[in-house]
Amino acid sequence: MGYNNEKLRTRCQEEIVVKSAAKVTRKQRRKPSKKGRPISVKREPAKTRETILHCAALAFAKAGFFGTSLSEILEQAGVNKRMIYHYYGSKEGLYRAVHIQQWQGLETWFAERLSQSSQGGAFQLESEALLKEALTIFHEFIARNQIFVRLLMWDGLEGGVVSRSIWRDIRGPLYERMELLVLAAQAHHLLSKDFKAGHLIVSFMGAISFYFAYANSLEDIFHKPALGPELLEERKEQVWLLFQKVLEKPAPTKGL
Structure with a gap:
């Protein structure tokens, strides 16, 4: 586990790029491959949870619980609200985590x-x-x-x-x-x-x-x-x- 603030920011930014690429890939899944089979995307739940925690830590450290919106964390982590509720139950659960x-x-x-x-x-x-x-x-x-x-x-x-x-x-x-x-x-x-x-x-x-x-x-x-x-x-x-x-x-x- 790293404790350097700059590393956290860099990791968060890198994950945004990865998530953006994943969105493009998800769109590609709808298109059949040349062999007529959809392209599969491998999900990494552990990495997703870690990314959410990294980005949430930066956001909460900047503005506290009440000054931070879930939408800000979602944008930085490149995930949707469903994932937050799936892994942490609520904004309060994420803050506690x-x-x-x-x-x-x-x-x-x-x-x-x-x-x-x-x-x-x-x-x-x-x-x-x-x-x-x-x-x-x-x-x-x-x-x-x-x-x-x-x-x-x-x-x-x-x-x-x-x-x-x-x-x-x-x-x-x-x-x-x-x-x-x-x-x-x-x-x-x-x-x-x-x-x-x-x-x-x-x-x-x-x-x-x-x-x-x-x-x-x-x-x-x-x-x-x-x-x-x-x-x-x-x-x-x-x-x-x-x-x-x-x-x-x-x-x-x-x-x-």
Whole structure:
């Protein structure tokens, strides 16, 4: 699964060309071949569903649920309304499927990268290095998939209905995995128990996602492209420095 916004747009545009060619082919089916038999067209349901999801993700990320019309998605995906209802049941079902796909992408990315980093005993669950790796993983996922941030913002503005509906199966398990990292760090005295896991995780995600959500309006502050490789690396290191302060143990007070 790809997470690059430009790749999504390109894929969507490529699918439009493919769908247009398919329409021409469908017309040709009505004409008998030289042997008198109709020309058959092979359908690819899985590819059609993937195309719809790609194009819907771009549309919903741009204008939210209420600001996006099905006709816009249909046009971009090169499909008819019947296919939307066949695969997703409704516009609401399609919107939910888009969010599920995005959160599953984060969960997969997190699991794979964390697994790679911990191979060979390079990291222990309670280690500070693993906490830094978790931050890096989330930062790089958002950097590659800013659609995720925009969908998250729109869902919040529109009531958070979808986010709440997928908590148990999608968002909850991912949160619990992050919570385990915090609790393990506290158990091994790397992190003060004064910090509540929920608030720390929200602060962790917010410090990263806010930057990407408002990147276009932050260039006046940094005087360079906010999404350029130089500033992205700098931002990642600065956020880690901030959280290192959280991890620091207070020095013992003399005379007490």
